[in-house]
Amino acid sequence: EDKVVQSPLSLVVHEGDTVTLNCSYEVTNFRSLLWYKQEKKAPTFLFMLTSSGIEKKSGRLSSILDKKELFSILNITATQTGDSAVYLCAGDSGTYKYIFGTGTRLKVLA
C-alpha cells in the first residue's frame, strides 16, 4: 500500500529560526514528490521534485529529494510568522493519484 509519512507532526519555532521538515514515501511507480503549503484553505503548490539530489529553491524555502532513501526535506531559513501553516507532501504514483502525508503544522512565534 502506498504511503507518505511526514515528521514532525507539529513544530513551534521563533522568528529567524531555520526549520527542516521531513517526508518519507513508499509509492508504487513513483514519478515525483510535491510540497504544498496550506494556511486556512486550499493547499498552494511549493515544489515538485523528480530528480534525486537536485535542490529546488524559492526565496527562503528549499527542498531536495533522495530517491535511493525515499525521502525529501523542506528547509525554511529565517522563518517569519507568515510561514505558519501546515506543510503537506505528496507522492505522485504515476497512476494519476497523489498520495498525501498527514502534514507538519508549523507555528512561528514573533
Added chain:
Amino acid sequence: NAGVTQTPKFRVLKTGQSMTLLCAQDMNHEYMYWYRQDPGMGLRLIHYSVGEGTTAKGEVPDGYNVSRLKKQNFLLGLESAAPSQTSVYFCASSYGGRSTEAFFGQGTRLTVV
C-alpha cells in the same frame, strides 16, 4: 483566473439527506480529484477522473458517487449523508501526462448532524 471553483463553500446536512458538491475548472485539465481532509488524517482521495466520462475509486470511496459528464466539471454526490462524512472536501485538477502539480479549490466544509 478562476482556476478551480467549488460550490457550495459551507453546508449543513441532516443524517440521511443527499447533496451534490460541484467542482469546476477552467484550465482544460484532464485529471480531476476529490479529497476529504480530517484532523490528523491529511488529504485522502475519495474518487478521481482521468478524463471526461471516466471515474475511478480512491482510498475512501464508500458512501460517495461521482460523475464527470463534462471535462471541466466533476461532481461529488452523497446519497445518504452520515455524521462520519463531516469533513472538509477539496477538489483538485491537474494537467496529467508528465508529472504536474495539482491545483486545489477553496474547499467545502460539510457538517452532517
